[in-house]
Amino acid sequence: MPTSLIDRLQLPAGPVSLADHDPSATPGLKGGKAEGKAALEAMDPELFDLEEKLLAGGYVGDPRRVLVVLQGMDTSGKGGVLKHAAGVFNPSALRITSFGKPTEEERAHDFLWRVERAVPAAGRIGFFDRSHYEDVLIQRVHQMAEPAEIERRYGAINDFEQRLVEAGTTVVKCMLHISPDTQKERLLSRLETPHKQWKFNPGDVDERAVWPAYTEAYEIALERCNTEAAPWFVVPSDHKWYRNWAVATLALEALRGLDLGWPKPSYDVDVQRARLVGETW
């Protein structure tokens, strides 16, 4: 039996050095861009079947759901994953949440308040575009909270995710790993391309200047929140086609792991058929 992508990309327990992870690698995928795109499209029928089973279960009280968390530096491709990988799912089954700068109301609550409200319902597949990890990443790098508060959050995140898992959620946390050179190339491409210029934000260049601090913040978060209940996956993301295929494959493998079936009808099929066939109006 071939190794699953979950096994290949799951971060081992212990200290994390992102330098040990090649962002241009393509583990588990045979071939290049064309093969990656074809393999992504080929998932469609199986995904449609599994997501429909998950949804059907949700309707009859099965609490299971899937949550894919996307984190990564600017231009690592969170939006691209949503467009291309989430795009192969039935939109009715999806719940996508993009976490921006917290609003005044959100800042007046614990950092997990807005996250709790965005958790997918039973039977659904949620994608988080950024997440509660921002509260230990950008907030750590820019010292937007006291060190003791940042420290508290790692444990709070682990408790929160543990509870999600106990409530029937399969949590797939993906760190979209790119090199600084790739980011530079992508930022320049946004600048040079009229239909991409709206995605460029001068603040991205400021953030880029503290790349090493972000790397450190990621390494700490990845190590401290890499739990058995909700492990981290490091997804090499210098190749967009690999990244899209890999995230969709991790979601697909998570769905396969649920061993989903069609729920049994809660009514008598023969009785209902007789009502329909014998109707007199």
Place this chain on the structure above:
Amino acid sequence: MPTSLIDRLQLPAGPVSLADHDPSATPGLKGGKAEGKAALEAMDPELFDLEEKLLAGGYVGDPRRVLVVLQGMDTSGKGGVLKHAAGVFNPSALRITSFGKPTEEERAHDFLWRVERAVPAAGRIGFFDRSHYEDVLIQRVHQMAEPAEIERRYGAINDFEQRLVEAGTTVVKCMLHISPDTQKERLLSRLETPHKQWKFNPGDVDERAVWPAYTEAYEIALERCNTEAAPWFVVPSDHKWYRNWAVATLALEALRGLDLGWPKPSYDVDVQRARLVGETW
């Protein structure tokens, strides 16, 4: 210039008789099932371009957005449209809301309260699976509200939709029109097919028995809420492939009508390029 589908399917002002609309017609589409599916897939590149422009505009303060309202009898295919027609959109650009039986909290508010909260944000494309029209359809048929309250709602809906339009929303209201025979066939198919049985609800057979009352309620709602700001479209839906193509085409034509462009950058491209190229870390 060929007639747009908007022109073909838009309901003329005045009294409505659904009997005048053939649910198995396929206006504006050349060919059958294979051609319908191919035409739907062929929309992808243009839709991706337009929805991205809409989203980009939303980021820089353009208030425009699109809201597609789906109404129709059980099995008319609201879920199928979401899967196949909404499926050609970028999921990040979509906001799908399914309106079920109102919760206790929702019932304690005006009927438009939950609808207002589900309106898509600037730059987004919303799909309503059922909508505020349930409050003048099922509620009228089953007398779940006083006649005077039902009466009040038609005007309240028109005012509400007028306001949405003034705030930059293009509202596309689609009545998915099927024949009772098609419904019977689809209900029987749900009963006979193990992976569809979870979608069957014995209550659907009860609702079917009051088909004429629903037809009347639809005709009244279609007539009274067929405004210049937010007109109704009757989409023949006995053929699933036509229905999916038609709803996607109406959304596409609505997007085309916005004459969208790429927003100009709010920063100096040369300055930002120099910062990136000249960085020293």
